[in-house]
Amino acid sequence: MPRPAPFRGPPAPHFRSAIEQAEQEGVARNDMTLKLTRRDASDMQRDRTLPVADISYAAGVMTFLGVKVETGGVETSTLDRGEA
Numbered sequence: 001m002p003r004p005a006p007f008r009g010p011p012a013p014h015f016r017s018a019i020e021q022a023e024q025e026g027v028a029r030n031d032m033t034l035k036l037t038r039r040d041a042s043d044m045q046r047d048r049t050l051p052v053a054d055i056s057y058a059a060g061v062m063t064f065l066g067v068k069v070e071t072g073g074v075e076t077s078t079l080d081r082g083e084a
Contacts, residue, residue: 011040011077012050012064018079019065029066031082041071 015034022032036044044050044064055064062069067079 010047010049011036011044012047012054015077015079016054016065019067022079022081027081027083032067033080033082034064034067034069034077035074035080036069036071036077037074038072040077041069 019029019032019034023029041062045055055062057063062071
């Protein structure tokens with residue numbers, strides 16, 4: 001499986017677009033998982049341009065725009081669309 005090309009710039013706009021695109025293609029946000037590097041997760045949490053409502057924490061789980069976020073364990077941040 002080819003590695004996704006790394007994106008440049010802040011992670012929030014990139015993944016907002018990816019989530020919206022996946023949703024337009026029929027993928028439910030509950031099926032998606034945002035797999036972030038520790039750096040991208042930290043950048044997203046500290047992004048002052050990001051509306052507070054876009055990130056939430058409940059029961060120890062971070063979500064971005066309703067998509068579960070997993071932090072660490074990856075070399076490149078990706079959106080897992082949950083497709084088989």
